Amino acid sequence: MATNEVKVLGSWPSPYAMRPRIALNLKSLTYEYIEEKLWEGKSELLLQSNPVYKKIPVLIHGDNKPICESLIIVQYIDEAWSSGPSILPSDPCERAVARFWAAYLDDKWFPAVKSIGVAKGEEAKKAAIAQVEEGLALMEEAYDKCSKGKGYFGGDEVGYLDIAFGSFLGWLRVTEKFNAMKLLDEGKTPGLVKWADRFCSHAAVKDVMPDTDKLAEFGKFVIAKIRAAGAAAEMH
Amino acid sequence: MGDEDVVLLDFWPSPFGMRVRIALAEKEIKYEYKEEDLRNKSDLLLKMNPIHKKIPVLIYNGKPVCESLIQVQYIDEIWPHKSPLLPTDPYQRAIARFWGDFVDKKIYDLGRKVWTTKGEEQEAAKKEFIECLKLLEGELGNKAYFGGENLGYVDAVLVPFYSWFYAYEKCGNFSIERECPKLIAWAKRCMEKDSVSKSLPDQDKIYDFVLHLKKVFGIE
Numbered sequence: 001m002a003t004n005e006v007k008v009l010g011s012w013p014s015p016y017a018m019r020p021r022i023a024l025n026l027k028s029l030t031y032e033y034i035e036e037k038l039w040e041g042k043s044e045l046l047l048q049s050n051p052v053y054k055k056i057p058v059l060i061h062g063d064n065k066p067i068c069e070s071l072i073i074v075q076y077i078d079e080a081w082s083s084g085p086s087i088l089p090s091d092p093c094e095r096a097v098a099r100f101w102a103a104y105l106d107d108k109w110f111p112a113v114k115s116i117g118v119a120k121g122e123e124a125k126k127a128a129i130a131q132v133e134e135g136l137a138l139m140e141e142a143y144d145k146c147s148k149g150k151g152y153f154g155g156d157e158v159g160y161l162d163i164a165f166g167s168f169l170g171w172l173r174v175t176e177k178f179n180a181m182k183l184l185d186e187g188k189t190p191g192l193v194k195w196a197d198r199f200c201s202h203a204a205v206k207d208v209m210p211d212t213d214k215l216a217e218f219g220k221f222v223i224a225k226i227r228a229a230g231a232a233a234e235m236h
Numbered sequence: 237m238g239d240e241d242v243v244l245l246d247f248w249p250s251p252f253g254m255r256v257r258i259a260l261a262e263k264e265i266k267y268e269y270k271e272e273d274l275r276n277k278s279d280l281l282l283k284m285n286p287i288h289k290k291i292p293v294l295i296y297n298g299k300p301v302c303e304s305l306i307q308v309q310y311i312d313e314i315w316p317h318k319s320p321l322l323p324t325d326p327y328q329r330a331i332a333r334f335w336g337d338f339v340d341k342k343i344y345d346l347g348r349k350v351w352t353t354k355g356e357e358q359e360a361a362k363k364e365f366i367e368c369l370k371l372l373e374g375e376l377g378n379k380a381y382f383g384g385e386n387l388g389y390v391d392a393v394l395v396p397f398y399s400w401f402y403a404y405e406k407c408g409n410f411s412i413e414r415e416c417p418k419l420i421a422w423a424k425r426c427m428e429k430d431s432v433s434k435s436l437p438d439q440d441k442i443y444d445f446v447l448h449l450k451k452v453f454g455i456e
Contacts, residue, residue, distance in 0.1 A: 052338065052371065067330045069337055079326035092313040096301045103303055104287065138287065 006031035007060040009046050011038050013218045015110075015167040016070040017057040018208050022163050023077040025204035027084035071102055074163055088160045094146070098153070101142050102164035109135040110168050116175055117223050118230075132175075132183055139165065140189040147191075151198050158202055166199040173212045174219045242267035245281050245293040247274055249445050251344065252304040253292040254396035254435050259311040261431035262319040262387065305336055308392055321389045335375055335382065336393040342368045343397050351407035351446055352455055362408050369416045376422055387429060391422075395432055398423040402439035403446040 006024065008031055010017030024031050036046055036056050049058045049066035059073045060066045067076050078087040089095050112131040119125035146153040146161060153161035176183050186193050200209050242260070244267050246253035260267055272281055272291050284293045284300035294301045294310070301310050312321040322329050346368060349361035372394065376382055382390035401412050401423075413420040426432045450456070 061327070065327050067327070067334070069334055072330055072333045072337065075333065076326055076330040079329060092310055093297075093299060093301075095313065096306050096310045099306045099309070100301075100303055103306070 004062060007034060008032070009034050009036055009043075009049065009058040009060070010056050011036050012210055013170075013215055014056060015171060018167040018205075019070040019163050020057050020059050020073040020077060021208045022158070022167070022204050023074045023087055025208070026087060026158060027077060027081045029077075029081060029084075070167075071106070071160075071164060074160060078160075085157055086159075087154070087163070089154065097142075097146065098159065098161040098164075101139070101153075101161050104135075104138075105165055105168065109139075110171075113168065113172060113175055116179060117219070118226050129179075129181070129183075133188070136183060136189050136192065140192050143191045143195060147195075152195065158199065158204060162195075162199055166196070166205065169196055169200060170210050170212060170215050171219070174216045177212065177216055178219065241296075243270060243295040244268070245270050245272055245278070245284065245291050245295070247272050247291045248437055249399075249442055250291060251396035251400065254399070255304045255392050256292045256294055256307050256311070257435035258387075258392045258395070258431050259308045259321060261435055262321065262392070263311060263315040264318060265311070265315060305340060305393065308336075308389060312389070319386070321383070321387075321392060323383070323388070332382070332389045335372070335390045338368075339372070339390070339394045339397075343394070347397060347400055347404055350404045351450070352453075354456065358408060362410055365404070366410075366412070366415045369412065369419055373416055373418045376418065380425060381422070387426060387431070391426055395423055395426045396436060398427070399436040399439055399442050400446075403443040406443055407446065 006029060008017070008020050008024070010021065010033060012035060021031075021033065034043075034045070036043055038056070042054055045060075046056065046058065047054055049060055050056075050068045053068060055068070057070050057073060058066055058068050059076065061076075061080070067073050074087060089098055109132065112128050112135065115128040116125060116132065119128050142161075143153060146155075148155065150156050152158050153165070158166075172183060184193050184196055199205055242265055244253070244256055244260070246256070246269060248271060257269075270278075270280075272278060274291070277289060281291065281293060282289055284295060285291075285302045288302060290302070292302075292304055292307065294307045296314070301307050308321060322332055343365075346361050346365040350358060350365055353361060375390075379385075381387050382394070401420075405412055427436070
């Protein structure tokens with residue numbers, strides 16, 4: 001493989017795998033996308049290029065530069081191809097704010113979204129939903145501050161926090177569908193509702209955002225697996 | 237307090253706080269250190285970190301920055317000319333961030349399990365803890381520091397846990413040095429620098445603190 005070729009190992013339902021692809025699209029970079037069918041076993045290339053976690057996404061630049069962890073990959077893309085449009089804000093304070101919210105989404109908010117699907121009992125489910133809604137209220141406020149009246153967290157153009165948050169929209173919509181509820185609501189989070197539509201129809205995003213129905217089918221398959229594993233564990 | 241002043245809200249045994257102390261010391265930045273009582277958090281802490289309500293919080297130009305890895309990168313970007321912590325090459329930066337993130341994901345939680353659990357659970361935690369340290373030793377290789385010839389981002393992120401090693405060893409009844417001699421040699425090398433030795437509390441003090449916590453939480 002030539003020294004400047006880029007490969008991305010990903011999996012279509014994974015929000016994390018979307019992130020490097022959006023970043024590469026923003027920089028108008030071509031790359032080879034390799035779909036890992038994780039439920040069928042991990043490829044040799046994946047195990048070799050991410051021996052520590054054995055997870056997607058992985059970006060491989062040239063012959064010998066694997067980069068792992070989706071947000072680290074996005075920052076790498078921004079820095080390695082610095083002549084393209086900037087993904088991280090240029091101001092260090094704004095960068096710290098973008099990184100803070102991306103970490104919050106990954107560490108606290110999205111786990112709460114996932115827990116709605118597998119919550120045991122009404123109380124647990126309600127608590128998870130409350131946490132998700134609280135997070136969305138925070139993100140609405142963050143959007144107001146970061147966008148400064150423009151269309152994205154990054155301002156005029158899709159940026160780091162747009163990518164970090166927007167990649168979760170597919171699963172957020174699936175959760176809304178499964179639970180017959182609206183989490184992104186025009187009444188409560190009007191800015192985010194418009195932002196979500198804008199983000200999903202952006203040229204760099206629309207071909208990598210999975211179709212909600214297809215994701216919902218996959219979601220049922222995953223939840224069934226988790227429940228089966230839980231039941232099996234309880235039987236021992 | 238002037239707007240240019242740097243304030244750090246911290247808690248003396250926190251390895252996360254120590255990272256920020258090291259970064260500020262490396263950059264020779266004067267700052268006001270404010271010790272927080274975590275059972276009685278100050279209004280300032282709650283105002284500056286309303287989401288997580290946790291230390292460390294770095295306040296500069298009146299604006300808060302939270303989360304230690306973000307703070308260390310911020311410090312590196314605001315004061316880029318002295319002691320750069322992240323490398324300049326994008327790929328090397330990605331590698332440094334990866335290992336910093338690895339330390340964050342693994343070391344604190346595993347260390348915590350070592351001193352809070354017993355029996356099989358503790359043995360499993362010790363085993364995984366050592367495996368993680370060995371991976372880090374592999375990444376260090378023959379370099380003086382993770383940052384190469386100079387102390388860098390990963391060094392600042394990892395070395396605070398060295399102040400907790402004695403406590404882990406006593407509680408877990410094992411020797412980290414026996415399993416990971418290269419890593420201990422690296423830690424001692426870091427401790428020769430003022431920026432590190434003045435930022436880390438004494439290992440005995442941390443052990444006393446752990447014993448106190450065990451009493452408070454009713455852990456044997």
